Amino acid sequence: METNLTDTKSVSNVSRMQINDTKAGMQNIDKEKINAIILKHSKNSKFYKRQQEKEDEIKRKSIEKLNYFSKISLNEIQAAKKYTDEFVGKYERNRDLSRTIVHIDMDAFYANVEIRDNPSLADKPMAVGGESMLSTSNYIARRYGVRAAMPGFIARELCPDLIIVPGNYQKYHAESAKIMNIISKYDSNYSARSLDEAYCDITEHLIQRLNLGTENRTFPKYFKNSEEVLANEETVTFGYDAEECVREIRHRIYLATNLTASAGIGCNLRLAKLCSDVNKPNGQFRLESDSEKIIKFIEDLPIRKVNGIGPSTALQLDCYGIKTCKDLYEKGHMIYLLETQNTFEFLMLACRGLGSNRIEHDTERKSLGHETTFPSGISNNKDEMIKICHELSEEVSQELIQERLKASKVNLKIKTVDFQVYSRTRSLKTYTNTAEDIFEGIKWLFMNEWKNSKEKLRLRLIGVRVVDLKDENSLLKLSPGKNPTNSKKLDDFFKKLQVPINKELDEPDNSFELKEKTNFLCPHCAVYFEGNKDFHIQHLDSCLNFSSVNSEYKTIIIT
Template structure:
């Protein structure tokens, strides 16, 4: 079964989505970005050499400070399970191993196997477009309880090498194996010499083998001096491979200078297009353009660009694992619908699921947030604060439904709110009292001392919550 080249894949996607709300949304977003890039280039043309030189010196000063803090003392590993959800389904249903398959539905795919990827099928793609690319594609509904169970088995392997490993999702984690290497160097010395590999490589190869033995699934890994580099490296020898980048400044700079900017986590399509417009396609081209970047991008982006250009990243995994959890959420995507009954039921179901996750972690929260995405791909969040913390699904569901009703009431009768994504989040978290007598909000008092706030829309504008929310709250309170 032959795949398609990139040009044909893009043409099929264009034809399949042309005229759809998805296509219109993408076009509008691209038009806004094109206008922003045009304005950015115009601004760049007006910059004097003196202004650029001054800005460059300031950025170089930041770079010198960052370089002084370079830490090459730790060995960081990023482990990424190969096509995790799809691999679990293929393991449990062997008939799927030799056919193009994806996990998800017509609205959205979570992942796909490598056979399907040859046809351009990717995570985040609507299923109906994926089937245009690959008519033989088999869609499997996701089973997250099963994926979580497999992930826990993988975590048991991680704990052998780093008890303080940092799980970033169900299928990826960071580990600091420095201490394990020091404690077990002698045990691996003979093996690493025979295989002509470093101690770190031998340990990570063994780790990946243990994962495969425990789950019948493969994992890829990157080994480097920090999390940013390790994550990039884990993608270089996929699937079922690993890549080692020596913890040496010269080796790191040689590596980073040749690296395409899109390979860096955090640089998405928008930033990539902006940087490409400035002639920056490789990480090594960032430093020669320090001055330009300082004058065109926000302050919060500058340190990020400097650290990328130097190949710097996090070396302390406690920054990922320590501290209180700030929020906990669950969401679902579906075929667009404006049916009030269906949407309300989804919110209730999400609240029950969220309650289960919170109970497992012993958490309660005081701020309920409803997340919505319309069929036109407009993303919004709306929040309501409670008087007391809770994890009660009835309370969370009641509040979330009130927020949803408020959004519905803003729409004209002949154009009802039509959604394709719903999510419920709890924040302002605290631990539930171990005695079980935590003072939790109940239905009868959940609107005491409450406030309502608007979340951020995809247009980056902040809006006040409509009066309809206040009316709903007051009616319930009365």
């Protein structure tokens, strides 16, 4: 069978580095001019060359797949179309329209916090970050193509009047806590996905809301500072339906922070997130829980609008001639024949607006972290690197505490001057969320890299991440309580090791090396593991502090 192959030469050399005009505030920009400036500053960099190699490989593989597709028989294609129709049809017939999910997304959060605290910035293009990288920009700057993850020096050429303000992440965390506190009043099981966005399910609240009196739905109309006293203060009363409820949430966020939020309302998380982008900034959009209206809404959306479709996937789909969700659905049989089953299923569900309507609390997240580039672009200063490790550890700790989580492992990510990325992981003594414990583990990993590096470390980026997360309540449930039988077994265990139970052990420098390995059965949790004496004691320490047992004692801690 013949097929028209997309001319991959028409695809940008490095699409990842081009401006993404599907983001809020980036509409009607001069893409050609902006991309030319980005290219001018990037084309000779090692990063550009690495990205070009990656994208060339994606295009090469896409051409190979399309050539393979052109040789597939008509019968096979018809069978693939039938399977695709049946797969999508099954999910569409079972589409759950019963829940009311809300996605709250703060408008240019970091930038608007800075504008609030310095009103002289309100009518000026501004961004938060440094010369090496921006964290965000306000909507005025976005008209010039200035966006997050853009180097400051490129942003200044796009917008010569741009004002760049350094970030104050401690302040952003404090404001985020106020926002999440308000959202929790409408759904205690809300899920914060970052400092400035969260999902909540207001289905039950809407039922309870019908019994709320006027006084419970009435709030001051305007933000005021704590020291202000307004005579004859105006108020606003909100109604009973979903849209009125979400207006109330956004208004209460404004009263608490003097910041604006946008929101999307849909029957699942995927649609709610897409809807929150429709009327940004300071607006909301509700997609009715009607299958036909959902399909009509999503069909014409660019695939890059869909959460989970990043630059690499978008480039590959572009090579297949797929630009919108409608294109994706119509070529579902091609995806089925050319890609993995998991990829096929994800893309088919995404392009029809199908998704989960269950709020997964952050306790189900596997990790969280923060990373930053250096203000000067590149650093070889050990003290500066350690300072940033400490600051990032504090940010991660604050987020863990805010989300009532603890972690048992820390991960250090570094990006070298040659754009090589390395990741190192270390287990902690117990589940924790303190900045001191996180930094202790991160500093150990960093110093190990510093000492063992053949050349002096020159870094562009450092990231701190914690993994193996558990919420505090679940850790309390793991508490074994006092058990005389366990105590007796533990006494016998330590006697065999000839180590006092109360001995404080400082972890030796070579603690990651397994010496004098022996198989032991933990007398407390009845799990076998292999290691030396220090590992056994460390395991028991974690076990008695209600940590879940990690059976991977045969692997080196640093990975």
